Amino acid sequence: MTQTEGHAPKVIAFLCNWCSYAGADLAGTSRIQYPPNIRIIRVMCSARVSPQFVLKAFLEGADGVLLSGCHIGDCHYLKGNLSARRKFASFVNLLQYVGIEPQRFQMSWVSASEGGKFADVVTKFVNELSGLGPQKKLVVGDRLDEIISSEVPS
Amino acid sequence: MTTTDPNELRNAIRALLESKKIRTFIGWEQGSNAFRSRPLFLRSPDEVGNEIFSPACTPCLVRMIIEDLRYPLDKPDDKRPLGIALRGCDDKGVIELIKDRRIKREEVMIVGVDCPGTVDWTKAKKLIKDRKISTDDIVNGRLIWKDRGIAIATPSGEISLEREKILMSKCLDCEGHTPRIYDVLIGKEDTKRIPAEPPKEVRELEARSPDEKYEFWDDVFSRCIRCYACRNICTYCHCEECAVDPTTLAIAADSIAADKANRPEWVGRDSTDSSNGFYLITRAYHGTGRCISCEECDRACPMRLPLRLLNRKVRKDAKELFDYDAGKSVEDKPLLSETCDNDPGDFIW
């Protein structure tokens, strides 16, 4: 892993509608600075996000995926974030087991009032990703390009 | 040695069919050679006789219950239960199907058998070569359990085979010879239950660096041909619709154009390592709390990929994170349908 200097990671962030999305909004309206690398996808609840979403993001070339929801006890749907926590506890292990760096997927609880925490989470996450360099392990476009470039006339 | 007497088994199946309590009995018949068997469907008492129970009975028959859900074995209005022969490992598959509410307990009539272990054809092939076993014995011989091992019975005598060199790896880690749930048990109940330890290979892999792990798995993923045999033979892959070919629900006679046009495309049909990785990781993840380590995926894989290492991992995590054993009891709730305030959460910021 050389060439990490100057790498601007692409991050997909799944934010729950009720807390983390509002937290991100607050960070914005409060003009708290955080890296502009994230592409936010608003979901109704952190439980809406399936591990497939994370894999799909990597497949399409994301360098990191962030999933953020309400703090435990604050879920708009009572148990959604508990369900997300349980789902991802084992998925995180599996991702690491197949060789995806643990830093590439992160979960956080950010409430609607935690604009500062949201900025901190994003900053810390993006910094870690910058250190890792681009994610090249699960990118389907790279593989299709390799098929094309393997057909070079000799 | 098995305590299941073949005549007793035969009589039990015949009695079930004669009583007309079941619509079809699913057992095994001798396959293409001494080491192989295939599912057998018996529908009337006079068909009884071709069934076998031997070390060649490797396929897990639970899959045939799932096949029957989509492609009915019998007339759809026949609501009688299916009869099925189950071993100490297969019953967990049935328990999971009941937990997932795909079938009800009373829809299967379970004939338990005492299975001391079945053969792995890939290993057998190697042994055949090393031991120079004759073609005639391979084709016409029959496997038997002998003392603690296995032998090929041939007209000219018995050839004993080393247990460690021929049994499925799950059998070497057997958790119990007879099923926990059954309606009839042919043989002696195995009361010892030894929970299997996750294989050393899983722990060794876990200890590697991300790049080393990826190197290992990328090699595996790149060799996958996406035949979906691991999914199609699996006891937990019983979904009506699969993430990798999501059409079953969208494409029906009455579905609207928009639903068909907008059905998700999770992964392309290319078999590049990335897309294969998506498929295999997704499938393994769906085994969390549901995979019973029957290792049928491993056996079915035509490229002989070590898929058990993925499934043993999720099984190990279910145990370590949530103290959960798939296939333990029909009373358990499915792992991911429940939550608990004390679930691990230290990976969350």
Add this chain to the structure above:
Amino acid sequence: MVMKALSQKFLPKARLQEFKGKLLELGELFAPVQEGDVAAIRRIESPGEIVDDFDQTQNNLRAVIEPQNEVILTFKDTLKPSLTEQLPAENKRIVLWCRPCDARALSPLDDNFDDALLPDPYYLRRRKSTTIIGLGCEKPFPFCFCGSVGGNPFSTDNLDVMMTRIKDGYIFEPLTKRGKDLEAQLASLFSEITVEQKDFLLEIQGKSRTLLPRTAPNPEMVHANLGKLFDSPLWKKWGDKCIGCGICTLLCPTCWCFDITDVETRGKGYRIRTWDSCQFPLFTLHTSGHNPRPTKASRVRQRVMHKYRYHPVNYAGRIACVGCGRCTELCPEDIDLIEILNDIMKAGEQQ
């Protein structure tokens, strides 16, 4: 029938590494590689990867000549697109140690792809630029039945060179001009074969046929019987056991079915061609929801009918089966092609 070789040379074992290295210099080399318990034909980067003592490879020549992933074209933008055609390079390719049955399987593939009206450039570019070096089967494998479908363990059909393993080395027999050219390029490695070696070669060729473990019914009889068995209950009997995984077709050397789909990622589009299987329900599913082959029985029937009935009807009686036995050996439920053929014979006689 064993074709008369143009010449026969001896490659001593001591020069095997050098031989592999030279082949690698001559073009893109594909050869068997050991992967865990099994072998597969792969693109070779260094001669050391090639395994000398291997069983039947899991994949076959099709993986080289009609690979599982092929990019047909790339495009940018969806509704005002610009297209770039992608074709395989016409580089020299060499396949080392292809089994004779797998090479025979190219004939039905040629039937399908090399038609006069619309030849398939993807297949043909690779087919025409590939030199195939076969390896005779002195000891056939447990599921082999090539002898029952017109082949034999030393068939030379579609091969450019036949190699045979003997004591201390290999016999190298060029069979075509391409093979002869290869011989000339590698001349320094070979020595003349001795009379004893020649006799030994004939002996193992003759013996190999007697070692074939399995026999299937006469394919012409199967073909004739199939004409009246479309509605036979035998298809449901085997369909019930099937799990629809498609191994029997994806790894069959005479199967060629493919799918064409679009992949869009990172703002770029790829039209790809990938292997497909008639055992998948989606293979024939109409968008209306109608499926002409909705049951496993109908799909098992399609596979057998295609190989033993439809292909011979369309292509001068050629059976699209070479008796490699992969469909049976690799089937997780042990659905035995020979047993199905036996059932066909039985059902045909009863009618």
Add this chain to the structure above:
Amino acid sequence: MNKNPYLPDLATVVDVRQETGGDRSVRTLTVEFDDKEVASSFTYKPGQLAMLSVFGKGESMISITSSPTMGKALQFSVMRMGRVTSILHYLNKGEKIGVRGPYGNGFPVGEWKGKNLIFIGGGIGSAPLRSAYSYALHNRKDYADISIIYGARTSSDIVFRDELRAIAESGGAKVELSIDKPESDWDGFVGFVAMNVKRLAPKPDNAIVITCGPVMLIKTVIKELMDLHFKPSEIYTTLENKMKCGVGKCGRCNIGPVLVCKNGPVFTVEQIGQLPSDL
């Protein structure tokens, strides 16, 4: 080497016409090839097919609705069904699709000279029929009586409604329209197409029937025609199956040994009778 048969040529949508409404609505696209040479080398027969590409979504095999007698632009009537056809449906003028073809055998319009032609169709089955009857009307003197019997579920589901009305008025062909259920301002026949065929009882003498539509319609119409003593060799229909390559190679559209894309899509009822019932 020949042209790559899998490579589509770009064509621009020059006109879009809404034919019917509803979830499975039909639109007719008129497209012109961007490359003049391609346009002049694309020659086709009525009843042939073309593979249309929506880049990023895939390809779909569609009947060519226009007749070669109508000029260089091609027309395709597309029912909104799935991924590709939904996009085809929402194309605007100036947007581009890929077209490759023409594929299939087409109707043997040359062999039909001097015969009475009876076109029987329903729903989107009128797409290939239109190609053939337009050809026959253009070469009107080559054929004897021409009649078109067409039905749809409701009056608003009638594809080419205005065109059919114009044909009837011009006297080029007799046009008999029907709908499945009564409507207040409908004065034509009400009932399924097969019932209309029974009522009209066309005569089999010197006649050729060309029928196309949903499977049930084809089946019931053929039964009526048999009762009216039409010969199976004089009834033509077009079949469809899922297709990917269009050139007889990908292996999925076969019915027995016959490939619908290459040996079809046009078959006589006699030919279909010889195929296994794999439909």
